[in-house]
Amino acid sequence: MAPQLDGYFKQVDTLSDHFIERLRKAVAIPSISADEERRPDVVRMGQFLADELTALGAEVQQRPLVVIARYGNDKKKRTILVYGHYDVQPAGKEDGWATEPFELTVDSKGRMYGRGSTDDKGPVLGWLNAIEAHQKAGVEFPVNLLMCFEGMEEYGSEGLDDFINAEAKKFFADADAVCISDNYWLGTEKPCLTYGLRGCSYYSVEISGPGQDLHSGVFGGTAQEPMTDLMRVLASLVDTHGNIQIPGLAELVAPLTDDEKALYGDIAFTMDNLYESLGSTTSIYPDKEKTLMARWRYPSLSVHGVEGAFSQPGAKTVIPAKVIGKFSIRTVPNMEPEDVDKLVYNGKWWVASPKHWNFTAAAKATERVWGVKPDLTREGGSIPVTLTFEQATGKNVLLLPMGSSTDAAHSINEKLDKKNYIEGIKLLGAYLHYVAEEPMTS
Amino acid sequence: MAPQLDGYFKQVDTLSDHFIERLRKAVAIPSISADEERRPDVVRMGQFLADELTALGAEVQQRPLVVIARYGNDKKKRTILVYGHYDVQPAGKEDGWATEPFELTVDSKGRMYGRGSTDDKGPVLGWLNAIEAHQKAGVEFPVNLLMCFEGMEEYGSEGLDDFINAEAKKFFADADAVCISDNYWLGTEKPCLTYGLRGCSYYSVEISGPGQDLHSGVFGGTAQEPMTDLMRVLASLVDTHGNIQIPGLAELVAPLTDDEKALYGDIAFTMDNLYESLGSTTSIYPDKEKTLMARWRYPSLSVHGVEGAFSQPGAKTVIPAKVIGKFSIRTVPNMEPEDVDKLVYNGKWWVASPKHWNFTAAAKATERVWGVKPDLTREGGSIPVTLTFEQATGKNVLLLPMGSSTDAAHSINEKLDKKNYIEGIKLLGAYLHYVAEEPMTS
Numbered sequence: 001m002a003p004q005l006d007g008y009f010k011q012v013d014t015l016s017d018h019f020i021e022r023l024r025k026a027v028a029i030p031s032i033s034a035d036e037e038r039r040p041d042v043v044r045m046g047q048f049l050a051d052e053l054t055a056l057g058a059e060v061q062q063r064p065l066v067v068i069a070r071y072g073n074d075k076k077k078r079t080i081l082v083y084g085h086y087d088v089q090p091a092g093k094e095d096g097w098a099t100e101p102f103e104l105t106v107d108s109k110g111r112m113y114g115r116g117s118t119d120d121k122g123p124v125l126g127w128l129n130a131i132e133a134h135q136k137a138g139v140e141f142p143v144n145l146l147m148c149f150e151g152m153e154e155y156g157s158e159g160l161d162d163f164i165n166a167e168a169k170k171f172f173a174d175a176d177a178v179c180i181s182d183n184y185w186l187g188t189e190k191p192c193l194t195y196g197l198r199g200c201s202y203y204s205v206e207i208s209g210p211g212q213d214l215h216s217g218v219f220g221g222t223a224q225e226p227m228t229d230l231m232r233v234l235a236s237l238v239d240t241h242g243n244i245q246i247p248g249l250a251e252l253v254a255p256l257t258d259d260e261k262a263l264y265g266d267i268a269f270t271m272d273n274l275y276e277s278l279g280s281t282t283s284i285y286p287d288k289e290k291t292l293m294a295r296w297r298y299p300s301l302s303v304h305g306v307e308g309a310f311s312q313p314g315a316k317t318v319i320p321a322k323v324i325g326k327f328s329i330r331t332v333p334n335m336e337p338e339d340v341d342k343l344v345y346n347g348k349w350w351v352a353s354p355k356h357w358n359f360t361a362a363a364k365a366t367e368r369v370w371g372v373k374p375d376l377t378r379e380g381g382s383i384p385v386t387l388t389f390e391q392a393t394g395k396n397v398l399l400l401p402m403g404s405s406t407d408a409a410h411s412i413n414e415k416l417d418k419k420n421y422i423e424g425i426k427l428l429g430a431y432l433h434y435v436a437e438e439p440m441t442s
Numbered sequence: 443m444a445p446q447l448d449g450y451f452k453q454v455d456t457l458s459d460h461f462i463e464r465l466r467k468a469v470a471i472p473s474i475s476a477d478e479e480r481r482p483d484v485v486r487m488g489q490f491l492a493d494e495l496t497a498l499g500a501e502v503q504q505r506p507l508v509v510i511a512r513y514g515n516d517k518k519k520r521t522i523l524v525y526g527h528y529d530v531q532p533a534g535k536e537d538g539w540a541t542e543p544f545e546l547t548v549d550s551k552g553r554m555y556g557r558g559s560t561d562d563k564g565p566v567l568g569w570l571n572a573i574e575a576h577q578k579a580g581v582e583f584p585v586n587l588l589m590c591f592e593g594m595e596e597y598g599s600e601g602l603d604d605f606i607n608a609e610a611k612k613f614f615a616d617a618d619a620v621c622i623s624d625n626y627w628l629g630t631e632k633p634c635l636t637y638g639l640r641g642c643s644y645y646s647v648e649i650s651g652p653g654q655d656l657h658s659g660v661f662g663g664t665a666q667e668p669m670t671d672l673m674r675v676l677a678s679l680v681d682t683h684g685n686i687q688i689p690g691l692a693e694l695v696a697p698l699t700d701d702e703k704a705l706y707g708d709i710a711f712t713m714d715n716l717y718e719s720l721g722s723t724t725s726i727y728p729d730k731e732k733t734l735m736a737r738w739r740y741p742s743l744s745v746h747g748v749e750g751a752f753s754q755p756g757a758k759t760v761i762p763a764k765v766i767g768k769f770s771i772r773t774v775p776n777m778e779p780e781d782v783d784k785l786v787y788n789g790k791w792w793v794a795s796p797k798h799w800n801f802t803a804a805a806k807a808t809e810r811v812w813g814v815k816p817d818l819t820r821e822g823g824s825i826p827v828t829l830t831f832e833q834a835t836g837k838n839v840l841l842l843p844m845g846s847s848t849d850a851a852h853s854i855n856e857k858l859d860k861k862n863y864i865e866g867i868k869l870l871g872a873y874l875h876y877v878a879e880e881p882m883t884s
Contacts, residue, residue, distance in 0.1 A: 211721015222684075231673055278656065280651060
């Protein structure tokens with residue numbers, strides 16, 4: 001039987017101004033983790049969360065740049081562990097923002113502009129708002145909620161893996177499933193659940209020759225030039241249609257099954273969605289299915305740049321003595337890191353079963369709040385903490401996004417739509433209800 | 443009959459400490475033209491030169507960042523126009539200098555370390571020292587000397603071409619030949635005269651695709667990546683043996699004649715000289731002749747770098763939206779700029795006749811001072827002012843270097859050997875004597 005949610009939903013609507021105000025306060029704290037001078041603001045943001053959680057009756061522990069909390073301790077209820085982060089990317093008006101990045105600005109269409117609105121303060125506050133709306137509606141909270149809110153996600157989540165592993169059998173010990181709200185809808189109209197991520201293997205190719213940089217006039221034509229060879233190496237990695245040219249790499253990729261192939265046609269995604277995101281029509285494939293498969297289930301190789309060579313505007317006639325080319329391969333099942341060699345940095349791909357009760361509950365909650373069955377999506381990018389949680393807890397991990405694809409996370413004019421925020425809060429609460437009673441599948 | 447030079451030479455030896463002191467004063471002025479804050483020092487350096495020249499009895503005119511002067515106005519004598527520059531490259535101990543760059547430091551082997559010592563304050567002061575030694579020796583100065591000393595050479599000599607062209611029929615009107623001391627010996631043991639320079643055509647290749655930078659996880663595999671195509675373009679320009687792959691370019695190059703081919707064997711240059719300069723043995727050719735031809739008479743293509751892509755240390759997973767590859771082609775006879783297309787910046791090659799009386803006189807002076815016949819060299823690099831003087835005055839231009847190949851011009855620990863300085867002063871004076879009486883050939 002579907003959970004009774006009307007009272008909760010109504011309360012969320014009633015409290016919407018209050019919830020937006022809460023987000024406004026959070027956005028106003030410039031918790032930029034990559035900027036050492038802003039590190040105190042990251043701490044302040046953690047304190048803000050801790051205070052709000054404590055006021056809501058949660059048991060809170062503040063660790064250096066991580067806030068963990070528990071709401072509810074009922075042995076008869078399931079326990080859901082949720083993750084989000086309260087630090088943000090850098091932002092400044094000089095980058096081209098149309099509004100003050102650390103001032104939540106709501107336009108007539110309900111777009112709430114502000115750094116962190118969608119990545120990831122809005123979703124984090126969503127959990128707090130869900131607790132509050134339950135309380136004010138007098139609706140019993142359906143699960144025990146464990147929270148892990150991080151303040152260093154945009155700075156590589158240094159130390160977080162160790163922290164999660166250490167708490168897996170302590171603070172997080174009774175988690176039955178994990179839910180992460182830190183990604184985005186595939187488009188703008190339809191919510192999705194995300195059950196897979198590509199991994200990332202990052203490589204450097206270093207080529208050196210002469211003992212120091214040389215003048216191209218004096219030595220050009222007589223000395224071997226590292227840039228010449230580096231260009232040759234980098235050009236050999238991938239063709240102009242995006243096909244990786246590394247022999248044997250394609251054989252590592254899990255074959256496409258008919259079942260999987262059938263999934264792509266139904267996804268709410270159009271080539272126009274892609275063109276809008278790209279800001280151009282320079283796509284590799286002309287059709288949706290091939291594009292989605294290229295993004296989700298096939299590897300890609302990007303050449304990111306060259307270190308050690310001339311990278312400024314203008315003309316400089318130096319032969320660099322040592323150059324380092326950078327490229328990365330987005331990896332997919334079944335590409336094991338040790339097979340994808342010469343590794344410098346390695347994030348593994350992740351795919352969960354979307355048939356797990358954690359997912360089916362979320363799908364029902366989504367249909368309840370948004371009135372449509374969610375797409376089951378994967379992401380082209382990686383969210384390393386996903387895999388950490390899965391491995392540390394041994395539990396199913398769900399990615400349940402709040403924001404949409406146009407939110408411009410990491411870009412200027414980042415925003416979260418009011419509708420996504422408010423309905424998203426409903427969704428988070430609804431998810432907890434459904435997940436509390438969904439029949440347990442593996 | 444050979445000029446009577448013994449008295450002059452003896453006087454140079456007698457005055458050597460005084461001349462080194464003059465260089466010490468010049469090196470102490472950090473006349474770094476590329477640094478706007480040091481521009482007053484460039485002016486101060488010009489004033490220093492003007493004062494010294496005035497004290498020597500020269501007629502001096504100070505223009506913004508150019509000092510021109512005339513010494514002697516005897517219609518019966520030839521008039522030689524000399525060029526040098528009194529600005530220097532930036533330098534700081536933090537770059538790795540073993541000594542204070544703006545403090546002339548003489549070691550036990552007579553190496554005089556200091557920014558500008560060899561490029562180009564030593565050679566510039568050489569002319570002043572030659573005047574002074576003539577005066578003190580009571581030897582009549584053999585020519586009228588016109589001087590053009592520039593303070594902006596290391597900043598692109600902005601405006602200098604216009605200045606030279608404007609003065610060509612005025613202050614420089616009676617010049618019979620030009621002599622420039624702003625390059626280096628091929629090796630360390632044997633002086634040379636330089637009669638040719640390669641030109642330089644600098645190119646940019648801009649490739650753009652998406653409207654903004656993209657996340658490689660989200661869009662890798664679905665969007666055309668400009669870096670992929672740029673690597674392909676840059677890799678196609680030159681092979682790993684330095685052979686330019688641009689169709690038709692080789693056909694522009696003047697064919698090698700048997701006469702020219704015979705010139706290279708006698709040049710005092712060894713592969714070890716090259717290996718020492720490179721700081722490695724990564725040469726393209728194993729033998730001297732091919733190496734010299736590759737440096738002097740064949741074009742070369744160098745890839746200098748990429749603008750717009752990731753160039754810092756570390757790992758960044760961005761797909762750049764627009765990238766600009768930079769490469770240059772060192773040009774040789776008969777490659778006309780308009781034939782070497784898509785030009786951004788263009789410096790032409792230069793070759794003079796080493797049989798001109800300006801050269802034969804310098805050769806005799808060199809043999810007189812150094813006891814060996816000088817090599818006749820060309821340079822792989824370009825000194826654009828050479829061509830400007832040749833074209834503006836219509837006269838033969840000689841490059842008569844003072845410093846040696848190990849002087850590290852533009853590098854840290856720049857130096858000029860005392861011997862090169864002192865004997866070089868002798869050479870400059872001797873050159874003036876020989877050039878005053880050398881039979882005029884075309």
